[in-house]
Amino acid sequence: MDWFPLYNSLRVALISTFFTFFLGIFAAHYIAKTPRFLKGLIDGVLTLPLVLPPTVIGFFLLKMIGPLGPLGSRVLEVFGFKLTMTWYSAIFATTIISFPLMYRTARGAFESFDSTLLYSGQTLGLSDTFLFWRVIMPNCKQGILAGAVLSFARALGEFGATTMVAGYIPGRTAIISTTVYQLWREGNDALAYKWVFINLVISFIVLTAVNMLENRYKQPVGAAKNHFDHED
């Protein structure tokens, strides 16, 4: 059995999660500060990939980074390589598609963050950078990690936009989802079942990871309850 689709899927999903992680946090953090009327507009645009059919995203992407698109043609001209039909083409698609999940969960976490912590830190003379990394981020950890895991899962399962920009080239651009589709078309049910099973295993691991993260996060609070009774 050729393991390339698994390797490629994980590679694409991990790299796109890396991008969405920072882009999502960055967007969520700055959007929270913008004035309300602007907020609604930007928020709508950033959430669009969540509601649009992936094929529409794929279509736009091809128009942009395809060999004839404004971006694709420039890159081809200057650097001499194509942005479509390669393994990394899928990263563009999965990053855009999984971005809203990261962005929205991170924004929810930032919005429920107790802003008096930030204000008190500022009056104590702590820099905004320190407060962001050492106070805001740790206290929003749960939401941010949940967002990252969701984006990873979404990136792993992406099909529509990815087939359009990366196609299905065995050993080069094949990922699990496109492989299952291809195997079904060929009538190779036995192998298709194997990949379906692998997909289930990965999903199970991801969900277990989320649960474990959440439990570890909750533990100190639970342990503290007992302390409270006999102190002071």
Next chain:
Amino acid sequence: MSVYVKIKKSFGNFVLDTEFEAENEILALLGASGSGKSMTLKCIAGIVKPDMGRIVVDGVTLFDSEKKINLSPQERHVGLLFQNYALFPNMTVEQNLCAVIKSCGRGKDTKEKLDTLLESFYLTGLENHYPVQLSGGQQQRVALARMMASDPKIIMLDEPLSALDSYLRWQVEKELTEILEKYRGTTLYVSHNRDEVYRICRKVCVINDGRSEKVSSVDEFFNAPPTLASALLSGCKNYSKIKKLSNDTVYAVDWKTNLKCSAHVPGDAGYIGVRAHRILPLSNKHGDLNKISCRVLEIRHDLFSVIVTVVPEDADPRKEFSRIRMELPSLEDDSLRPGDSMAISIPPEMIMPLRNRII
């Protein structure tokens, strides 16, 4: 150390318009909830930007709308203790304190400074506890220690005792008073609790519906509150609208009677106030001075006192100001029932003339 504040800020219909000054003393900002006390502190700390005005601490202008000065909270060196203490929940007591000690640029003697703080705020042994593992009083001490670690020029406490259970409050208040006495700078103490203010503070600035009144000493505030709003906040229970008849006689409109006052009645006084425990049932020793014939509306037995609500015979009992509330240590006449008549006497020296507002 000193602070001067004169700011205006509007939020929709609500207008915050405060002005006060404080030296090395504990100044209470007393007001009902929603009157703008906390907002005033936030403006001083630089968290909220006033529409206009000036804030000067220790000779340094923190905010001046005309000169376009608006320092960041970090540059202001003003300590603000939040109502919920705002300890960083992800850090231990030690980490909470060290974050501030280090950022103040004393990297070398961090350990030494930390130990001093832990000791003077009775926190030794709690270094590795997280905020959720501490009691309310301990959390407050950590927050105070953390604030002091930043070396603030003035400190501001926003309802510091309101988050505590009542049985803890007395002990924590005692500790807080000790800490505040050691601190030599200016302290602004926000509260809506007059007893707390009386025990802890030396001066009071009343904030009523966003507007501040003149700063007065605590004694002056409780003995002779200048305005109706101050009197309400100082806990006075009985009021009547008045018509001034002479310098020492008024007609109490709500009680439908003439009253003699010991205090000089200013020309713009619109009300009088009398504290509930200063009104007495009429007995022989008073004579007929300031006698009001009343009807008993209600008798309530409190833990250590009896609260009798009466209404003057001629007054309308449905009007709130018509009712007179008395707090007596005990009731001499056990047979007194609602509906009975009862004569009361208001000692002239206990009548406080009140203005509507001081401009």
